[in-house]
Amino acid sequence: MSLSGFAVDLGGTKTAAARIEGGKVVERRQRATDPGAGMEAQLDALAELLAGLGFEAGAALGVAVAGRVDKDGNWHAVNTGTLRAISAAPLGENLRRRFGAMARPVNDAAAAGLAEARLGAGQGAHNLAYLTVSTGVGGALVLGGRLIDSSNGLAGHVGFSSSRFGDQRCGSGRLGTVESVAGGRAIAAAAGLPDARAVFDSGAHELIIDRSAAAVAALIGDLTAILGLDRVVVGGSIGLAPGYLERVLGHLAGEPELFRPAVVPAELGHDSGLIGALLFATEAAR
Numbered sequence: 102m103s104l105s106g107f108a109v110d111l112g113g114t115k116t117a118a119a120r121i122e123g124g125k126v127v128e129r130r131q132r133a134t135d136p137g138a139g140m141e142a143q144l145d146a147l148a149e150l151l152a153g154l155g156f157e158a159g160a161a162l163g164v165a166v167a168g169r170v171d172k173d174g175n176w177h178a179v180n181t182g183t184l185r186a187i188s189a190a191p192l193g194e195n196l197r198r199r200f201g202a203m204a205r206p207v208n209d210a211a212a213a214g215l216a217e218a219r220l221g222a223g224q225g226a227h228n229l230a231y232l233t234v235s236t237g238v239g240g241a242l243v244l245g246g247r248l249i250d251s252s253n254g255l256a257g258h259v260g261f262s263s264s265r266f267g268d269q270r271c272g273s274g275r276l277g278t279v280e281s282v283a284g285g286r287a288i289a290a291a292a293g294l295p296d297a298r299a300v301f302d303s304g305a306h307e308l309i310i311d312r313s314a315a316a317v318a319a320l321i322g323d324l325t326a327i328l329g330l331d332r333v334v335v336g337g338s339i340g341l342a343p344g345y346l347e348r349v350l351g352h353l354a355g356e357p358e359l360f361r362p363a364v365v366p367a368e369l370g371h372d373s374g375l376i377g378a379l380l381f382a383t384e385a386a387r
């Protein structure tokens with residue numbers, strides 16, 4: 102794999118930057134994301150991380166961000182609780198101005214899904230969905246080898262679809278979404294604990310964790326009905342938490358066979374957003 106260049110993964114909690122060679126992260130730097138910072142301040146932080154990695158303007162650079170990136174490269178927070186100062190920020194234009202013509206923005210789950218499709222657990226699948234069960238529930242669709250995009254940048258945000266298990270609102274503002282039941286924020290709120298990790302560690306909230314897995318299994322069945330998926334790759338800290346995928350598979354076993362694609366864990370771990378961001382920038386430049 103000849104994929105080489107630089108990548109950034111700007112999430113709600115941390116911003117990671119990496120130098121990638123031969124499809125692998127060879128050097129990485131990270132700092133906490135300032136959730137209240139506007140685009141320029143986020144770009145300053147990113148420039149510092151990249152400078153430490155030896156980046157020079159004009160090199161291939163992919164930038165994965167939490168939130169929507171529309172067809173004009175404008176960046177919108179979807180969950181305004183996460184990056185509250187980001188609203189229609191002209192990210193694509195400013196990335197090119199500051200970092201050169203090869204710099205491209207992309208949604209973080211789309212990047213991770215693209216990486217899994219090309220280099221990870223999704224290789225060889227025809228119609229693939231990537232699901233990340235983390236603070237929220239994100240996703241990406243790679244159909245016939247093509248990452249599905251949309252002019253408003255919302256395509257692939259599968260966690261905002263309705264769930265029969267849901268009766269709360271999630272950060273998108275929609276009622277009864279998969280994310281409102283299955284995401285880390287929802288799991289923590291249901292258990293009255295500070296975060297989802299504490300819920301898993303307590304061992305005392307099996308029903309809450311199981312409801313999350315049931316909602317993800319139903320989502321897989323729904324997506325399969327709509328898109329004819331042959332494989333689903335599951336990532337995110339909750340998706341990859343011990344025992345979680347087994348629970349999803351347990352619930353999926355209750356679906357008719359036609360609605361049960363192969364469901365496998367993500368292979369690229371925390372590097373998938375970085376690798377996918379660079380893949381996206383490289384493929385877009387072709």
Ligand code: ADP
Nearest residue numbers: 112235236285286296297298301337338339342
């Ligand atoms: P992000 O949401 O920023 O993409 P992660 O994929 O790491 O990041 O997801 C963070 C969520 O995963 C939080 O809700 C956190 O509590 C939860 N989490 C992190 N580690 C674990 C773990 N080992 N087991 C269960 N939940 C975890």
